[in-house]
Amino acid sequence: MSGPPDKPRLSRTHMLDLLKQMIRIRLFEDKCAELYTQEKIRGFLHLYDGEEAVAVGVIPLLTKDDRVVATYREHGHALVRGISMKSAMAEMYGKRDGCSRGRGGSMHLFDRATNFYGGNAIVGGGLPLAVGLALAGRMRAEKNITVCFFGEGAVAEGEFHESLNLAALWELPVLFVCENNLYAMGTALAISEAETDIHAKAACYRIASEVVDGMDVVAVEAAARRALQTIRETGKPYFLECRTYRFRAHSMFDAQLYRDKAEVEMWRKKGPIERLRAWLEANHMIHPDELAQINAEVGAEIAEAVAFAEAASWEPVEDLTRFVYAEAGR
Amino acid sequence: MAQTAAQEDVVEISYREAVREAIRDALKRDQRVFLMGEDVGRYGGCYAVSKGLLAEFGPDRIRDTPLSESGFTGAGVGAAMAGMRPIVELMTVNFSLLALDQILNSAATIRHMSGNQFGVPLVIRMATGAGRQLAAQHSHSLEGWYAHIPGIKVLAPATLEDARGMLWTALEDPDPVLIFENVMLYNMTGRLAANAESVDIARAAVRRPGQDISLITYGGSLWKTLEAASTLATENIDAEVIDLRSLRPLDDATIIASVNKTRRAVIVDEGWRSGSLAAEIGMRIVEQAFWELDAPVGRVCSEEVPIPYPRHLEQAAIPDVAKIAAAAKAALGRA
Structure with a gap:
């Protein structure tokens, strides 16, 4: 097998599945925001609202052995990769039944079973890890690909440049996915980068790169297919810039003084869920009942996840200093 | 042959x-x-x-x-x-x-x-x-x-x-x-x-047993400290020299056992004094062996200066044999 073909599958079932996955992330996070105001979820909470097409367009194309490195805005990636909503929600609560035993929280979802190498909350910090994961794969003649998600803010970090150079120099199978939502917290791309065409930067490192409309899940999926196919054929890195937008605040502490409400509204109209739904409706590919059913199914899953997180247990304080080092015999 | x-x-x-x-x-x-x-x-x-x-x-x-x-x-x-x-x-x-x-x-x-x-x-x-x-x-x-x-x-x-x-x-x-x-x-x-193999990485080592004072050190300072201990021996001071080997975790047991025996301690650390590993060790001694001590715990650390280039200043900035011996004698009231 040479991997998925370079063609989007525009079947109705597939399109409905993409829609459902995006809605699943959106509604999960809407609930998280609500739980945050109720102080069930604390700390930082960074929502993916508006960017769902990126994770949904890329991650389902991966094999089980491929690896994922994500950022602190990683709830969507975790859900699409297969971390259960229950364990993700319990992690948000800080409960022991969470996917990181509650020790990570929203920003640090990890899962060995699905090769999900975390929620990394140092901007740019995940890129060297991805290079190392891919290096290990290469040295052991494995066939897997490491996909590394990061925001456009990471592009200003030295680790971005070091990592792209290393991946290109050593010809490592890394798919770099830049989720360009135009703002690093409150700093617009245009006031932080001399060259705002991010995918052009990858070309400086001789990495094949392309830019895609990150609000169009079909386009993201098609580009990701091309990218993964190329990596599987060449073994070399590939760079995908997905132009997207964050509808909500950077985190729950953000008053959004740095952008106009009108700008946000304009982007909302271009939102990935809105867009796919409108397209499906225009092409008579979705019945209102089906949309209602998706919402109902996702709603039920969320209710279950919240009930699970509520009922889950806390790590006992006696165990505070566990897992700093490996424990003998465990 | x-x-x-x-x-x-x-x-x-x-x-x-x-x-x-x-x-x-x-x-x-x-x-x-x-x-x-x-x-x-x-x-x-x-x-x-x-x-x-x-x-x-x-x-x-x-x-x-x-x-x-x-x-x-x-x-x-x-x-x-x-x-x-x-x-x-x-x-x-x-x-x-x-x-x-x-x-x-x-x-x-x-x-x-x-x-x-x-x-x-x-x-x-x-x-x-x-x-x-x-x-x-x-x-x-x-x-x-x-x-x-x-x-x-x-x-x-x-x-x-x-x-x-x-x-x-x-x-x-x-x-x-x-x-x-x-x-x-x-x-x-x-x-x-020739057949040297792996060693443990958890324990400190007593490099020179002694009765009168514990000199606690690690790394490059070990050899200066051993030389200082030889100098002290000529003055009838029997120093014990501990090589920490592992700086994290610290082997409290070896340190405290030595101090309980000698009742005096000087820590030799090439790091700067403020906020140093020497400070941590000194505090652990105070926490765990305060009532055994016959003298304040002493320290020989680097001076609070970026390490300078000329040899005389560089050497003056870091621990040396004379400073270590002097600190040991001070702890013994023989300065």
């Missing part, structure tokens, strides 16, 4: 060669092990530690890197998480600061932050210490800083046995281990068992 078994079993070796033998041995024993760092291959290592290894093991396993400390240290973290056993070489402790993000925020946190799902079995080696007139950006001793960080282990091999033996034990450890090699030790030569 017939040789005795004893002659056959001992080799004359330098500290540099001992580290190289340790790396070579690890590369042979475990295919998952590889060495990665700036100039480790074609150049042979900034301090010539890895000289010859490229020819023997090839460029995949003796991997030259660009000057990207954070990038390749992070790559070491990732490779370790994925099952490899990387040895990352950082040229000096000063350059390691460019990789501090990956050491502290990734390597040291991932096991805990992931709820024990991922470990980072990574070894990072680096040169440390003053004495080669390399001035204020190549001469510092920041291992005490690193010893502050939960999630990593910190080693300071001061002897040939430890230079040869600590690496393999560190590679077998499931968590990240930092090894600090004092630059003044690389040329030190001595006799080492």
Whole structure:
């Protein structure tokens, strides 16, 4: 097998599945925001609202052995990769039944079973890890690909440049996915980068790169297919810039003084869920009942996840200093 | 000519060669092990530690890197998480600061932050210490800083046995281990068992037993401290010298047992005094052996100055034999 073909599958079932996955992330996070105001979820909470097409367009194309490195805005990636909503929600609560035993929280979802190498909350910090994961794969003649998600803010970090150079120099199978939502917290791309065409930067490192409309899940999926196919054929890195937008605040502490409400509204109209739904409706590919059913199914899953997180247990304080080092015999 | 078994079993070796033998041995024993760092291959290592290894093991396993400390240290973290056993070489402790993000925020946190799902079995080696007139950006001793960080282990091999033996034990450890090699030790030569193997990395060692005072030190300062102990012996002061070997975790039991016996302690630490490892050890002695003490705990540390270039100032900035002996005598009321 040479991997998925370079063609989007525009079947109705597939399109409905993409829609459902995006809605699943959106509604999960809407609930998280609500739980945050109720102080069930604390700390930082960074929502993916508006960017769902990126994770949904890329991650389902991966094999089980491929690896994922994500950022602190990683709830969507975790859900699409297969971390259960229950364990993700319990992690948000800080409960022991969470996917990181509650020790990570929203920003640090990890899962060995699905090769999900975390929620990394140092901007740019995940890129060297991805290079190392891919290096290990290469040295052991494995066939897997490491996909590394990061925001456009990471592009200003030295680790971005070091990592792209290393991946290109050593010809490592890394798919770099830049989720360009135009703002690093409150700093617009245009006031932080001399060259705002991010995918052009990858070309400086001789990495094949392309830019895609990150609000169009079909386009993201098609580009990701091309990218993964190329990596599987060449073994070399590939760079995908997905132009997207964050509808909500950077985190729950953000008053959004740095952008106009009108700008946000304009982007909302271009939102990935809105867009796919409108397209499906225009092409008579979705019945209102089906949309209602998706919402109902996702709603039920969320209710279950919240009930699970509520009922889950806390790590006992006696165990505070566990897992700093490996424990003998465990 | 017939040789005795004893002659056959001992080799004359330098500290540099001992580290190289340790790396070579690890590369042979475990295919998952590889060495990665700036100039480790074609150049042979900034301090010539890895000289010859490229020819023997090839460029995949003796991997030259660009000057990207954070990038390749992070790559070491990732490779370790994925099952490899990387040895990352950082040229000096000063350059390691460019990789501090990956050491502290990734390597040291991932096991805990992931709820024990991922470990980072990574070894990072680096040169440390003053004495080669390399001035204020190549001469510092920041291992005490690193010893502050939960999630990593910190080693300071001061002897040939430890230079040869600590690496393999560190590679077998499931968590990240930092090894600090004092630059003044690389040329030190001595006799080492030809079949020298791995050593424990958890315990301090009593390098010189004594009754009157405990001199607690590590790394490059060990040899100055032993020399000071010899000087003190001529004045009928019987000093015990403890080589910490591991700076994190600290072997409290060995330290406290010694202090309980001698009732006096001086800590010798090439780090700066303020916020130093010496301060931590002194406090542990106060916490655990206060009522056993016959004198205040003393310290010989580096002066609070970036290490200067000219030899007389550089030497004045760091611990030396005379300062150590003087501090010991002060603790004994014989200044």
